Amino acid sequence: MGWLNWLLIVYLSCSFLIPSTHELQSYQTQLLLQLRKHLEYPPMLDVWENPNGDLCNLSTSHMSIICEDNTVSELKIMGDKLTKVSEFKGFAIPNQTLSESFSIDSFATTLTRLTSLKFLSLMSLGIWGPLPDKIHRLYSLQLLDLSSNFIYGSVPPELSRLVKLSSLTLDGNYFNETVPDWLDSLSKLTTLSLKNNRFTGEFPSSICKIKTLTGIALSHNQLTGKLPDLRTLTSLHVLDLRENKLDSDLPAMPKGLITVLLSNNSFSGKIPAHFGELSRLQHLDLSLNHLTGNPPTTLFSLPNLSYLNLASNKLSGSLPSQLRCSSKLGFVDISSNRFVGGLPPCLNSPSGKVIAKSGGNCLSIDNKNQLPESYCEEAEMEGKQTRGRTIGVLVAIIGGVVLVVGLFLFAFPIFRRRYCSSKTTEQNIVSKVVQDTTPAGVPSEILANARFISQVTKLGTQGAPICSVFSLEELKEATNNFDSSAFMGEGPTGKVYKGRLENGTYVAIRTLALLKKQSIQNLRVRLDLLSKLHHPHLVGLLGHCADGGLVDSSSNKVFLVYEYMPNGTYRSHLSETSPEKVLKWSDRLAILIGVAKAVHFLHTGVIPGTFSNRLKTNNILFDEHRIAKLSDYGMTIITEEIERLDAKGEGTKFCPYKINLEDDIYNFGFILLESLVGPIVTGKREAFLLNEMVSQSSNSYECPVKVISRFSVFQTAHFVVKLLQASFGSQDGRRRIVDPIVLTTCSQESLSIVVSLTSKCISPEPSNRPSFEDILWNLQYAAQVQATADSDLKSDSTN
Numbered sequence: 001m002g003w004l005n006w007l008l009i010v011y012l013s014c015s016f017l018i019p020s021t022h023e024l025q026s027y028q029t030q031l032l033l034q035l036r037k038h039l040e041y042p043p044m045l046d047v048w049e050n051p052n053g054d055l056c057n058l059s060t061s062h063m064s065i066i067c068e069d070n071t072v073s074e075l076k077i078m079g080d081k082l083t084k085v086s087e088f089k090g091f092a093i094p095n096q097t098l099s100e101s102f103s104i105d106s107f108a109t110t111l112t113r114l115t116s117l118k119f120l121s122l123m124s125l126g127i128w129g130p131l132p133d134k135i136h137r138l139y140s141l142q143l144l145d146l147s148s149n150f151i152y153g154s155v156p157p158e159l160s161r162l163v164k165l166s167s168l169t170l171d172g173n174y175f176n177e178t179v180p181d182w183l184d185s186l187s188k189l190t191t192l193s194l195k196n197n198r199f200t201g202e203f204p205s206s207i208c209k210i211k212t213l214t215g216i217a218l219s220h221n222q223l224t225g226k227l228p229d230l231r232t233l234t235s236l237h238v239l240d241l242r243e244n245k246l247d248s249d250l251p252a253m254p255k256g257l258i259t260v261l262l263s264n265n266s267f268s269g270k271i272p273a274h275f276g277e278l279s280r281l282q283h284l285d286l287s288l289n290h291l292t293g294n295p296p297t298t299l300f301s302l303p304n305l306s307y308l309n310l311a312s313n314k315l316s317g318s319l320p321s322q323l324r325c326s327s328k329l330g331f332v333d334i335s336s337n338r339f340v341g342g343l344p345p346c347l348n349s350p351s352g353k354v355i356a357k358s359g360g361n362c363l364s365i366d367n368k369n370q371l372p373e374s375y376c377e378e379a380e381m382e383g384k385q386t387r388g389r390t391i392g393v394l395v396a397i398i399g400g401v402v403l404v405v406g407l408f409l410f411a412f413p414i415f416r417r418r419y420c421s422s423k424t425t426e427q428n429i430v431s432k433v434v435q436d437t438t439p440a441g442v443p444s445e446i447l448a449n450a451r452f453i454s455q456v457t458k459l460g461t462q463g464a465p466i467c468s469v470f471s472l473e474e475l476k477e478a479t480n481n482f483d484s485s486a487f488m489g490e491g492p493t494g495k496v497y498k499g500r501l502e503n504g505t506y507v508a509i510r511t512l513a514l515l516k517k518q519s520i521q522n523l524r525v526r527l528d529l530l531s532k533l534h535h536p537h538l539v540g541l542l543g544h545c546a547d548g549g550l551v552d553s554s555s556n557k558v559f560l561v562y563e564y565m566p567n568g569t570y571r572s573h574l575s576e577t578s579p580e581k582v583l584k585w586s587d588r589l590a591i592l593i594g595v596a597k598a599v600h601f602l603h604t605g606v607i608p609g610t611f612s613n614r615l616k617t618n619n620i621l622f623d624e625h626r627i628a629k630l631s632d633y634g635m636t637i638i639t640e641e642i643e644r645l646d647a648k649g650e651g652t653k654f655c656p657y658k659i660n661l662e663d664d665i666y667n668f669g670f671i672l673l674e675s676l677v678g679p680i681v682t683g684k685r686e687a688f689l690l691n692e693m694v695s696q697s698s699n700s701y702e703c704p705v706k707v708i709s710r711f712s713v714f715q716t717a718h719f720v721v722k723l724l725q726a727s728f729g730s731q732d733g734r735r736r737i738v739d740p741i742v743l744t745t746c747s748q749e750s751l752s753i754v755v756s757l758t759s760k761c762i763s764p765e766p767s768n769r770p771s772f773e774d775i776l777w778n779l780q781y782a783a784q785v786q787a788t789a790d791s792d793l794k795s796d797s798t799n
C-alpha cells in the first residue's frame with residue numbers, strides 16, 4: 001500500500017513537472033480553454049473541444065495555434081461577429097458584442113499568462129471594453145492585431161513597453177482618444193494601422209521618428225490639425241490618412257512612397273512641386289480636399305504612376321496641351337475642379353489607355369458635364385476675395401453677395417448636375433472605403449492596395465491584348481446573317497446569337513441596343529476596358545463591332561463577341577435530375593467559389609471597380625471543361641455614362657453607389673439560396689414553397705395573409721432563408737426544404753456555414769451583409785469542412 005502510494009505520487013509529480021516532449025504544457029492548455037470560455041464558446045473554437053492529444057499546431061481557416069518549446073507562441077482567432085453598429089456606448093449589445101458578463105479585464109489576465117506569445121490576433125470576436133494596460137506583460141509580442149472588436153477609450157501607455165512589436169493593428173474599434181505620442185518607443189515598428197476608429201487630436205509628430213515604418217494607416221478617424229513633415233520616414237511605402245479632418249498644407253513627403261491616400265480631408269494650399277518628384281509613386285489620391293492652384297505637371301509623368309485622383313478640389317488653371325502622361329497611367333480623375341482650357345491629348349486619347357474623368361470643370365471640350373468658363377473664374381476670384389479680407393471689406397461683402405446670388409440663380413441647375421457627376425466619379429474612392437471597412441479586409445488592406453495597383457499596371461500596358469474589332473460583315477457571315485438558327489436567346493440588353501468565325505472558333509454574339517447620347521469614341525474606350533477584364537471565371541470578351549449602326553442613328557447597335565460556352569447554365573444544372581449530371585454539394589461549392597472570386601476581382605481588382613454585375617444562376621455558364629464562368633458582367637462600364645446623363649434632374653435619388661455594390665452581394669445571396677434549395681422560380685417549387693410558408697407562418701413569425709399579399713421572389717427568398725434557419729435543426733425540416741441532392745452529399749457543418757452566409761447576404765439591412773472577401777472566405781471554409789468530411793467518409797468505408 002505504502003509502496004503503491006509512493007509510486008503514484010512519484011509518477012504524478014513527474015508527469016506534472018516534465019511534460020512529454022511534444023505536448024503543450026497542460027497549464028497552457030487550461031489557459032486556452034479558459035480563453036474560450038471568456039469568449040463565450042465561439043463556434044470556430046469548437047475544434048478545441050476534443051483534441052486527440054493536444055492543441056499545438058492546430059489550425060483551421062478561422063484559428064491557429066503554433067507552439068514553440070511546448071508553449072503557445074502564436075494565437076490567431078478570427079471570429080464571426082462582423083456587423084458594426086454606428087452607436088456604441090460602451091455597453092454590451094446582444095448578438096453583436098460578447099455578453100454583459102464578459103470582462104475584458106479578466107480576459108486579459110488569462111491571456112497575459114501565455115507569456116511566450118509572439119503573434120496575437122483576435123479579430124471580430126465581439127470583445128468589448130477599454131484595452132487593459134496589462135497587455136504589456138506579453139513582452140515577446142511582435143504582432144498584435146485586435147481588429148474589428150468593440151474596444152474603446154485610449155491605447156494604454158504601458159503598451160510602449162512592448163519593444164519587440166513590429167506590427168500594431170487596432171482597426172475597426174471604438175478608440176476615442178488621441179493617437180498615442182509614445183509610439184516612437186516601439187523602435188521596431190513597421191506597420192501601424194489604426195483605421196476606422198474615433199481617434200481625435202493631431203497626427204503625433206513622434207511617429208516621424210520611427211524610421212522602420214513601412215506602412216501607416218490612420219484613415220477614417222477624426223484627426224485634425226497639421227500633418228508634419230514626414231521626410232524622416234525613409235522606409236515608408238504606404239500612407240493612408242483618408243477621411244479625417246486634417247487641414248494643413250500638404251507637407252513634405254519621403255521619397256520612397258508608393259501609395260499615398262489623403263482623400264476626404266481639408267488639406268489646402270497648392271500641391272507642392274516635390275510631389276512631382278516622388279519617383280516611386282504608383283497610387284496618389286488627393287480627392288475631396290480644398291487644394292488650389294495648378295498641379296505640378298510632372299505629377300502626370302511620374303514613371304510608375306498608375307492611379308491619380310485629384311477630383312473635388314479647387315484646382316484651377318489649365319493643363320498644358322503637351323502634358324506628358326506616364327506610360328503606366330491607367331486612371332486619372334480631375335473632375336469637379338476649376339480647370340479651364342482644353343484637355344491634354346494624353347488624357348483624351350482615343351486609344352483609351354488612360355481612363356480620364358474630367359466632368360464638373362470648365363474645360364472647353366465637347367462634353368455635357370462642363371460648366372461655363374466664367375463659373376471657374378468667378379469661383380476662383382471668390383476664393384481669393386475671402387482670403388484677402390483686408391482689401392475693402394465692404395466691397396468684398398457686396399461683391400460677394402452679388403456674386404453668390406448671381407451664381408445661385410444661374411448655376412443652381414448646373415450645380416445639381418455637377419454634384420451628381422462628381423458623386424459618380426467618386427465611386428472608386430467610395431468603393432475602396434467600403435471595401436476597407438470590412439473586417440476581413442483589414443489586415444490585407446495595405447497589400448490589397450499593392451495588388452490593386454499592380455492590376456492596373458497590368459491593364460495599362462503589358463499583357464492584355466487589345467480588344468479586336470470585328471466588322472459587321474464578319475459577324476453576318478459567322479451567324480449566317482443573324483439567321484434564326486443561330487439565335488440562342490434574349491437577355492436584358494438584346495438578342496444573343498451563336499456564331500462561327502472564319503478560323504472555326506465558336507463565339508456568342510450579344511447585341512446591345514445603344515443609347516443615343518453615347519459617342520463612339522467614348523464607347524470604344526469603354527469596350528476596350530471591358531475586354532481587358534481577364535479572369536479565369538469570367539466569360540471573356542473577345543471583341544466588338546461598333547461601326548455598323550453607330551453611323552446611322554436609327555439603328556444604333558453594338559455587337560459584343562464573347563467566347564462560346566457550350567455546357568449550359570448553372571441554373572439548368574441545378575434543375576438536373578439524372579444521376580450522372582447532378583451537382584453534388586462539393587461541386588456546387590467549387591462553382592460558387594469560382595464565381596465569388598470573379599466578382600471579388602470585378603470589385604477590387606480593377607479601377608474603376610465594376611459593380612452591379614447582374615448576378616444570377618442563369619448568368620453562370622460552363623465552358624467545355626465544365627469550368628463555371630460569369631457572363632453579363634461589367635455592363636455598367638458601358639452604360640454608366642448614359643445612366644448619368646439620364647439621371648440628371650433626379651437629384652439625390654441617383655448615385656446609388658452603395659446600393660450597387662450591395663446589389664451584387666444581395667444577388668449572390670440568391671445564387672447561394674438556389675444552390676441550397678434548387679431554382680426558386682420554377683413553378684412547382686414555388687407552389688411548394690408558398691405552401692410551406694403558409695403552414696410555417698401560421699405558427700411562427702409572419703401572418704400568412706401578409707406573406708401572400710406581398711408575395712414576390714425576393715420576399716420568398718427572405719422567407720425561405722428564415723425557414724431554412726428555423727427548420728434547420730430538425731432532420732424533417734431540412735428534408736422538406738433543402739434540395740435532396742444537397743442533403744445526401746453534404747456534411748451538416750458545411751451546409752450550416754452556407755445557410756448562415758446566405759441569410760447574411762440577403763439580409764434586408766445592407767450593413768449586415770458581408771463583404772465579398774468574407775463571402776469567399778466562408779465558402780472556402782465550407783468547402784474545406786466538406787472535403788474533410790468526404791475524406792473521413794472515404795477512409796471509414798475503406799476500413
Ligand SMILES: *[C@@H]1O[C@H](CO)[C@@H](O)[C@H](O)[C@H]1NC(C)=O
Pocket residue numbers: 022023024056057066067068
Ligand atoms: C509545431 O510547429 C513548430 C514550428 O512549425 C515546431 O517547431 C514544433 O515542434 C511543432 N510542435 C508540435 C507539437 O508539433
Ligand SMILES: *[C@@H]1O[C@H](CO)[C@@H](O)[C@H](O)[C@H]1NC(C)=O
Pocket residue numbers: 088089090152153176177
Ligand atoms: C469614449 O467612449 C466611451 C464609450 O462610448 C465613453 O464612455 C467615453 O466617454 C468616451 N471618451 C471620450 C473622450 O469621448
Ligand SMILES: *[C@@H]1O[C@H](CO)[C@@H](O)[C@H](O)[C@H]1NC(C)=O
Pocket residue numbers: 094095
Ligand atoms: C440574437 O440571436 C438569437 C439566436 O441567434 C436570436 O434568437 C435573438 O432573437 C437575437 N436577438 C437579437 C436582439 O437580435
Ligand SMILES: *[C@@H]1O[C@H](CO)[C@@H](O)[C@H](O)[C@H]1NC(C)=O
Pocket residue numbers: 243244264288426429430433
Ligand atoms: C467624407 O468623410 C465624411 C466623414 O468625415 C463622410 O461622411 C463622407 O461620406 C465621406 N465622403 C466620401 C465620398 O467618402
Ligand SMILES: *[C@@H]1O[C@H](CO)[C@@H](O)[C@H](O)[C@H]1NC(C)=O
Pocket residue numbers: 279280281303304
Ligand atoms: C517602377 O516599378 C518597377 C516594377 O514594379 C520597379 O522595378 C522600378 O524600380 C520602379 N521604379 C521606381 C523609380 O521606383
